[in-house]
Amino acid sequence: MAVTGLAMLAYLVAHMLGNLKIFFGSGDFNGYAHWLRTIGEPVLHHEWFLWLARVGLVVAVVLHAVAAYQLSRRDIAARPAKYERKRRRASYATRTMRWGGIILGLFIVWHLLDLTTLTVNPRAEAGHPYENVVASFRTWYSGALYIVAMLALGLHIRHGFWSAAQTLGAGSARRDRLFKALANGLALLLTCGFIAVPVAVMTGAVS
Amino acid sequence: MKLTLRVWRQRTPEAEGAMATYEVDGISADMSFLEMLDTLNEELILAGDDPVAFDHDCREGICGACSLVINGEAHGPERTTTCQLHMRSFRDGDTIDIEPWRAAAFPVVRDLVVDRSAFDRVIQAGGYVSVPTGAAPEAHATPVPKADADFAFEHAECIGCGACVAACPNGSAMLFTSAKVNHLNVLPQGAPERESRVLDMVEAMDAEGFGGCTNTGECAVACPKGIPLPSIAAMNREYLRATMRGR
Ligand code: HEM
Numbered sequence A: 001m002a003v004t005g006l007a008m009l010a011y012l013v014a015h016m017l018g019n020l021k022i023f024f025g026s027g028d029f030n031g032y033a034h035w036l037r038t039i040g041e042p043v044l045h046h047e048w049f050l051w052l053a054r055v056g057l058v059v060a061v062v063l064h065a066v067a068a069y070q071l072s073r074r075d076i077a078a079r080p081a082k083y084e085r086k087r088r089r090a091s092y093a094t095r096t097m098r099w100g101g102i103i104l105g106l107f108i109v110w111h112l113l114d115l116t117t118l119t120v121n122p123r124a125e126a127g128h129p130y131e132n133v134v135a136s137f138r139t140w141y142s143g144a145l146y147i148v149a150m151l152a153l154g155l156h157i158r159h160g161f162w163s164a165a166q167t168l169g170a171g172s173a174r175r176d177r178l179f180k181a182l183a184n185g186l187a188l189l190l191t192c193g194f195i196a197v198p199v200a201v202m203t204g205a206v207s
Numbered sequence B: 001m002k003l004t005l006r007v008w009r010q011r012t013p014e015a016e017g018a019m020a021t022y023e024v025d026g027i028s029a030d031m032s033f034l035e036m037l038d039t040l041n042e043e044l045i046l047a048g049d050d051p052v053a054f055d056h057d058c059r060e061g062i063c064g065a066c067s068l069v070i071n072g073e074a075h076g077p078e079r080t081t082t083c084q085l086h087m088r089s090f091r092d093g094d095t096i097d098i099e100p101w102r103a104a105a106f107p108v109v110r111d112l113v114v115d116r117s118a119f120d121r122v123i124q125a126g127g128y129v130s131v132p133t134g135a136a137p138e139a140h141a142t143p144v145p146k147a148d149a150d151f152a153f154e155h156a157e158c159i160g161c162g163a164c165v166a167a168c169p170n171g172s173a174m175l176f177t178s179a180k181v182n183h184l185n186v187l188p189q190g191a192p193e194r195e196s197r198v199l200d201m202v203e204a205m206d207a208e209g210f211g212g213c214t215n216t217g218e219c220a221v222a223c224p225k226g227i228p229l230p231s232i233a234a235m236n237r238e239y240l241r242a243t244m245r246g247r
């Protein structure tokens, strides 16, 4: 859970920073997307790096989901009887990891259909990601879906990053506050960074 | 005080249990929670009913026998053991729910009594040190840095009551096991079994059917001895170290 989660997290930071290039206009953004396909040339062939990254990400998502499923099955089996009355003290982020993960998984499918395969994109012009993004977020449902998913992502990372630090044995009484602050900071940074794009399109700042 | 109690009653491990409702009167704020239950049991016996079975021994917060989930919280609303909880934490007219520890690894024996021998088997797997027999060794022969001694002592406080498992939504025993591993692994006396201890105890813990840790932190909030949540990270560190070095 921790290793695959952190791998996806590292990818998300890079992805979020890349997305922000949309604020520099169509030329910059589309040029950046083109460059992504040329990384590693001439050692690597055209788009090879992109495909290596995609394979790595799919492996991470699948392993993460499988581990989550196995862990959840075990945890539910270990606590078969519920309490008549239970006072829960864990935070909202902590209690929503399972559902949050499922929402994120569904979102990833939608996101790929929208902006990678362009299957559900209203413009669907390959090689013109800027125009496709703008067209997508002009529809209310796409923007709303994106924003809700990014709020779920923020919650997932808020608990997940700190939890991963515990799992990997990096946490200690002295460093606990540091890891909590890092988790909150990362969650806020990623959520705001990702949400900035649909909000900009919906308000007309990017068109 | 006059109280309404809703208590889990279950005659045998196989029987279906249910919550039963009782009224108790004349409870003083100075009584301990277990004395309040003693009062209920005396009345039940006089009325010809079965008394409510519950675990207890020292009644001074050091043995780890008492184990009740009170109003949804392991050991009730204060950070202490059930035996050290007093009725001044409740108000006249309150309804109090009393349930046993709930976990697959802690089956109910009767009423509020659960079988916690799973903890004993985790301890048997590695919660010991190998010592030469004979006269007591000279106390200063093995120096222990102050910080390590404090860390060991903090974890040695665990009384093995199982509140961590009861509070955990996953029925996980990570806090208990980490307390035992950390207590011995940081000390020179525990060094010979440092790797095998953590590997064997975690294996025994998993074999008992305890759940996995998702860092919800409910355990550390419930612990009457204040074993902190980062103890689990410390055990994970020991586990990784032992996995890399081998036994
Ligand atoms: C397929 C979609 C996903 C599912 C089904 C899923 C599900 C889960 C579940 C059930 C947990 C266990 C958490 C707990 O109860 O403490 C978890 C932890 C975690 N997730 Fe996800 N998640 C998904 C996507 C993501 C993504 C996109 C990221 C990247 C940021 C991520 C990062 C993490 C991290 C870092 C942890 C903590 C690992 C640990 O506790 O050691 N997850 N996830």
Ligand code: FES
Residues within 6 Å of the ligand: B055, B056, B057, B058, B059, B060, B061, B062, B063, B064, B065, B066, B081, B082, B083, B084
């Ligand atoms: S009876 Fe010994 S700790 Fe409560």
